[in-house]
Amino acid sequence: MNKTKYQPVIGLEVHVELKTKSKMFCGCSAQYFGKEPNTHVCPVCLGLPGALPVPNNKAMEWCVMIGLALNCKIPLVSKFDRKNYFYPDLPKGYQISQYDEPIARNGSLKLKIKNEKLKNNLEKTIRIRRVHLEEDTAKLIHQFGNQKSKIKNQKYEEFSLIDFNRSGVPLVEIVSEPDFESALEVVEYLKKLQQIVRYLDVSNADMEKGEMRLEPNISLREISNVKFQIINYKVEVKNINSFRFVEKAIDYELKRQEELLKREETPVQETRGWDENKQKTISQRSKEEAHDYRYFPEPDIPPVHWTGNQISNIKNQIEELPSEKLERFKKEYGLNDYDAEILTRDKTTADYFEEAVKIGAGHMIAPKQIANVVINKKIDISSTLPAHLITQIASSKQTATLSDEALEKIITQIVDENPKAVEDYKKGKSNALMFLVGQVIRKYPKKIDAGGLRERMEKMLQ
Numbered sequence: 260m261n262k263t264k265y266q267p268v269i270g271l272e273v274h275v276e277l278k279t280k281s282k283m284f285c286g287c288s289a290q291y292f293g294k295e296p297n298t299h300v301c302p303v304c305l306g307l308p309g310a311l312p313v314p315n316n317k318a319m320e321w322c323v324m325i326g327l328a329l330n331c332k333i334p335l336v337s338k339f340d341r342k343n344y345f346y347p348d349l350p351k352g353y354q355i356s357q358y359d360e361p362i363a364r365n366g367s368l369k370l371k372i373k374n375e376k377l378k379n380n381l382e383k384t385i386r387i388r389r390v391h392l393e394e395d396t397a398k399l400i401h402q403f404g405n406q407k408s409k410i411k412n413q414k415y416e417e418f419s420l421i422d423f424n425r426s427g428v429p430l431v432e433i434v435s436e437p438d439f440e441s442a443l444e445v446v447e448y449l450k451k452l453q454q455i456v457r458y459l460d461v462s463n464a465d466m467e468k469g470e471m472r473l474e475p476n477i478s479l480r481e482i483s484n485v486k487f488q489i490i491n492y493k494v495e496v497k498n499i500n501s502f503r504f505v506e507k508a509i510d511y512e513l514k515r516q517e518e519l520l521k522r523e524e525t526p527v528q529e530t531r532g533w534d535e536n537k538q539k540t541i542s543q544r545s546k547e548e549a550h551d552y553r554y555f556p557e558p559d560i561p562p563v564h565w566t567g568n569q570i571s572n573i574k575n576q577i578e579e580l581p582s583e584k585l586e587r588f589k590k591e592y593g594l595n596d597y598d599a600e601i602l603t604r605d606k607t608t609a610d611y612f613e614e615a616v617k618i619g620a621g622h623m624i625a626p627k628q629i630a631n632v633v634i635n636k637k638i639d640i641s642s643t644l645p646a647h648l649i650t651q652i653a654s655s656k657q658t659a660t661l662s663d664e665a666l667e668k669i670i671t672q673i674v675d676e677n678p679k680a681v682e683d684y685k686k687g688k689s690n691a692l693m694f695l696v697g698q699v700i701r702k703y704p705k706k707i708d709a710g711g712l713r714e715r716m717e718k719m720l721q
């Protein structure tokens with residue numbers, strides 16, 4: 260067995276479904292989740308002959324927006340192409356996608372990678388090769404003999420059902436350069452990407468609903484003393500729909516490939532799938548080369564032209580992004596990295612916090628104190644208005660002022676005025692103490708914690 264060391268080389272393709280009202284090239288509703296199969300369809304998304312696609316402007320603008328948020332260049336011209344392949348989820352025999360002139364290219368995304376050893380975060384920039392727009396495919400539901408059929412009176416044991424509701428839903432594909440060196444980095448990037456499209460409000464990116472789908476491509480390269488060995492294979496793992504699965508699939512692949520390489524075998528260039536039950540990747544088909552798709556320009560859709568003005572208008576619609584918000588929260592509210600990160604994780608929480616800070620300023624409540632309450636989930640922000648939260652914090656603040664001088668004075672006064680009760684208490688009548696506590700509470704102008712007061716008076720009288 261050789262002792263060569265290997266370095267992981269991982270790239271990522273991410274598909275994100277846009278939440279536009281209508282589909283990419285027709286007027287059908289794109290909100291298909293949970294709907295009766297084949298009810299959101301028309302000749303265009305069924306791929307009937309002669310039907311003409313008309314691009315969805317909103318989807319194109321949103322794709323530009325994602326590109327800008329990922330620091331991409333937006334070429335003023337781009338075009339759609341036909342990607343030809345034969346599969347039942349694609350009734351036309353091709354998918355309308357973008358080949359050599361995507362909507363956005365050459366971007367980047369900065370990550371903070373936690374380093375357990377150094378106990379700090381390392382910054383790493385992932386290059387983004389391109390962001391393009393395409394149509395989603397129909398959904399196949401495979402029915403095998405050993406499963407219970409969903410259809411009454413069906414005569415066949417094994418068959419596939421097809422639902423065209425998803426066919427033609429706008430899909431953005433974000434392709435990274437192979438800059439990842441571990442599954443951890445990939446997951447960090449995915450979380451960031453999901454957060455950005457949610458902040459932009461262009462996709463819910465809900466993985467369980469298939470609104471965000473992941474395809475890592477994984478290879479290992481030999482680290483020699485002289486230089487890196489050239490990689491001559493790439494394994495792609497298709498359609499993963501959870502961060503946890505992507506992590507497991509990458510770790511599994513790295514191990515599998517390393518074992519092959521150590522035996523001096525080259526892993527096969529292929530597409531694999533993650534099998535959660537077996538906890539391994541499984542070979543699906545050998546990888547198509549780009550020319551297998553016989554890309555050519557879509558003749559029914561003219562090239563897309565943007566003016567500089569249109570691009571800057573779209574840019575102006577982009578609100579503060581998570582990383583900018585995080586930095587501002589640190590500066591403006593004096594929060595540490597950890598608190599600012601949690602508060603900006605989703606926009607709803609960030610907005611809630613800022614609203615509460617605004618109201619809290621009038622009550623002398625510090626942002627840090629509000630951050631603590633929100634972060635420690637002492638309240639449910641979905642059911643408590645920011646103003647109500649501030650009232651709660653303000654009143655608990657008053658409760659906590661047992662040590663103030665005014666209280667001291669009142670206690671002394673009550674004790675002096677009630678020598679009989681004090682004597683009774685010293686003789687062992689606990690009711691007498693409760694009477695004294697009650698007197699103090701009645702006299703004290705603010706709300707006060709009775710338990711704490713009782714303890715305090717107990718000590719004083721002993």
Ligand SMILES: [Zn+2]
Nearest residue numbers: 285287301304
């Ligand atoms: Zn349609």
